[in-house]
Amino acid sequence: MSSIKIECVLRENCRCGESPVWEEASNSLLFVDIPAKKVCRWDSLSKQVQRVAVDAPVSSVALRQLGGYVATIGTKFCALNWEDQSVFVLAMVDKDKTNNRFNDGKVDPAGRYFAGTMAEEIAPAVLERHQGSLYSLFPDHNVKKYFDQVDISNGLDWSLDHKIFYYIDSLSYSVDAFDYDLQTGQIANRRIVYKMEKDEQIPDGMCIDAEGKLWVACYNGGRVIRLDPETGKRLQTVKLPVDKTTSCCFGGKDYSEMYVTCARDGMDAEGLLRQPDAGGIFKITGLGVKGIAPYSYAG
Numbered sequence: 186m187s188s189i190k191i192e193c194v195l196r197e198n199c200r201c202g203e204s205p206v207w208e209e210a211s212n213s214l215l216f217v218d219i220p221a222k223k224v225c226r227w228d229s230l231s232k233q234v235q236r237v238a239v240d241a242p243v244s245s246v247a248l249r250q251l252g253g254y255v256a257t258i259g260t261k262f263c264a265l266n267w268e269d270q271s272v273f274v275l276a277m278v279d280k281d282k283t284n285n286r287f288n289d290g291k292v293d294p295a296g297r298y299f300a301g302t303m304a305e306e307i308a309p310a311v312l313e314r315h316q317g318s319l320y321s322l323f324p325d326h327n328v329k330k331y332f333d334q335v336d337i338s339n340g341l342d343w344s345l346d347h348k349i350f351y352y353i354d355s356l357s358y359s360v361d362a363f364d365y366d367l368q369t370g371q372i373a374n375r376r377i378v379y380k381m382e383k384d385e386q387i388p389d390g391m392c393i394d395a396e397g398k399l400w401v402a403c404y405n406g407g408r409v410i411r412l413d414p415e416t417g418k419r420l421q422t423v424k425l426p427v428d429k430t431t432s433c434c435f436g437g438k439d440y441s442e443m444y445v446t447c448a449r450d451g452m453d454a455e456g457l458l459r460q461p462d463a464g465g466i467f468k469i470t471g472l473g474v475k476g477i478a479p480y481s482y483a484g
């Protein structure tokens with residue numbers, strides 16, 4: 186067994202840190218703080234953070250082939266120019282649902298930006314149910330809707346052969362899979378690959394590793410778990426010193442490090458005293474497995 190090391194590399198005090206994405210070109214970790222309406226970029230070499238404020242909750246960020254980034258802001262798919270901090274709206278969803286916002290999002294191997302929606306929360310995981318849907322933004326800026334009736338649209342990723350799409354609707358307490366057609370962006374044949382155990386709490390963000398295994402951040406569970414989607418078995422549990430772990434990605438040299446985001450919202454004063462690094466960015470080394478580079482939006 187390798188020796189695992191966990192450190193808080195940035196005490197950012199995120200209310201709800203989310204959507205960690207490694208940007209190799211700048212040796213940086215991108216992430217968002219959803220309710221604080223901020224997109225952040227942490228330079229792993231200089232340890233400096235840049236923050237861009239936007240005008241609505243920002244739930245995910247992704248790389249863009251044209252340069253700059255894309256982000257889901259409120260119910261809009263947007264382009265984000267980092268240099269002048271300008272936001273350009275590419276498309277809008279859920280126009281009839283004024284209490285909705287996007288949640289987690291990620292780019293597929295063909296450069297489509299997938300993201301789902303949810304009703305705005307009254308408290309963490311307390312919200313009007315079945316209000317969300319899953320969408321993708323194609324490179325031509327057309328939006329495809331896959332399904333509705335989602336509670337909290339969350340983690341997503343694709344198998345290494347691009348034939349399976351993995352997806353989490355948090356309140357189903359499961360990790361699901363669909364057949365994936367990379368050519369058309371169609372999904373089919375939903376099934377459950379993993380049911381959360383009680384102490385694992387709520388499944389949130391997710392990423393795949395270079396061996397095709399899934400890593401799921403467990404909100405309120407204070408851990409990330411590694412799953413074998415073929416057998417449905419949990420392979421590993423890595424506990425963190427914070428309860429509200431929200432998402433994870435691989436990054437660093439050769440994608441050998443894991444970065445984990447977490448939240449402060451929903452914690453009481455005593456909890457915050459016990460977990461002063463809540464809302465920070467954590468780095469896990471020594472996992473002995475690498476990740477893969479994130480895909481970039483092609484539009």
Ligand SMILES: O=C(O)[C@H](O)[C@@H](O)[C@H](O)[C@H](O)CO
Nearest residue numbers: 203309310355387389404431
């Ligand atoms: O980060 C997210 O995906 C949500 O926006 C958060 O609010 C929490 O994770 C959620 O409450 C737990 O299910």
Ligand SMILES: [Zn+2]
Nearest residue numbers: 289339389390
């Ligand atoms: Zn999430």
